[in-house]
Amino acid sequence: MNTGLKITAFTAAVAATFGTAYGVGQGVDPVTAEKKPASEHGGHTGEKEKPAGEGAGEEAGAGHAEAVPGGLQISEGGYALDLQTPRIEAEQREELRFRVVKEGRGKNVTAYEREHGKELHLIVASRDLTTYRHLHPTRASDGTWSTPVELPEAGGYRVFADFKPAGAKEGLTLGADLAVAGRYVPKALPGAEARASVDGYEVSLQGELKPGKAADVTLNVEKNGRPVTDLQPYLGSYGHLVALRAGDLAYLHVHPTGGPGDGRTKPGPGVSFAATAPSGGAYRLFLDFKHEGVVRTAAFTVRTGSAGGPTESQPPAHTH
Structure with a gap:
């Protein structure tokens, strides 16, 4: 996560759907983003440049002038997020396991560049945006990541992996759905106050x-x-x-x-x-x-x- 001076502006290309979305596997509405300077890190929302080193030339959507903002896709730029723990129980401390896979080769990514002291940052948020966790998982030698997590409410969640592969020019934010079992009571988005x-x-x-x-x-x-x-x-x-x-x-x-x-x-x-x-x-x-x-x-x-x-x-x- 390179320190940036500002988030660059998004350009709406596909209408985004607002309103609460619940459950796992529900669709998301992509929007597009303007290209940002390579020195800025705004959720990796700018247009992706080809990564250097391994996998150069494999980047998806290389011919498009605009890119989808971070977290809306499970696969991007030749990398995919494999959430190996897609379901957990509410109010139970469980281990969340996942890996980042280099597409086309099927190999786990084991080399990352540190950003703000960490190789990868993991965000877990409920679909109603009332529960949020910023976690720093541990990577095993085979490239599998794991971290303990305890979520208080049942329902649909989104997991975001924020990272930069070694040799890549820009970082990525990939997202996957997580189901939390238990009694589910939908909540409205909290109101506004300063x-x-x-x-x-x-x-x-x-x-x-x-x-x-x-x-x-x-x-x-x-x-x-x-x-x-x-x-x-x-x-x-x-x-x-x-x-x-x-x-x-x-x-x-x-x-x-x-x-x-x-x-x-x-x-x-x-x-x-x-x-x-x-x-x-x-x-x-x-x-x-x-x-x-x-x-x-x-x-x-x-x-x-x-x-x-x-x-x-x-x-x-x-x-x-």
Whole structure:
């Protein structure tokens, strides 16, 4: 996950369906994205360039000018996500196992480039966007990944593997459906409010997302009514922001402008991002931040209308 200065803009080419989607195996509506500079990492939503080294020339859709945003496909760029644990039980600690396969050769990928200290980042989110986990699994020598996970609610989930194969010019985000068994009660997407509470911390959202237009967004962290000015680096930055679009769970993984050690970025209370919403609609934002040795996640619902329209956000938050 290379630190980028901003998410690049999406271009809507296929209409995205908003509204809650439940269950496993439901279809998703792809959208297209403008090409982004190679130095930026926005959920790998830009047009894919041919990877260097092994598999060059095998990239799918090489003749297309536009690409599908991250997480909507289980296979892309000559790589496929094989989720070997497609079903687990709610409220049970179970091992989630998967592998990344080089298509055409059927071999597990065993060489990755580290991004923010990790070879692969795994995001697990419920289809109703009320449950979220940011995990860092362990890779065995044969290329099989595994991580323990416990999910509180039954229903349909989406698993996102965010990684960069060794020698590739750009990273990938592949997605697969996960079924969580148990009594399932659908939940509505949380409403919008500009503050979130988690473990005694208050996180406020300033700024607004605008469809098709870059905008500055700042998340401010407070504890007991006082600004937190000593946020700790987490995977090389003071905050990580993941955005998932309601309806199809299109994936954006973005990082703040600046970071520890650059001589200008302060460790709080604000963590700023330059972001662009691909279209009007509802999004769920998850901010990971570290303080006093603990990583916490504040969650917001953001709604965008026409370009320049108002944006709001919602409190429910989850802790790793």
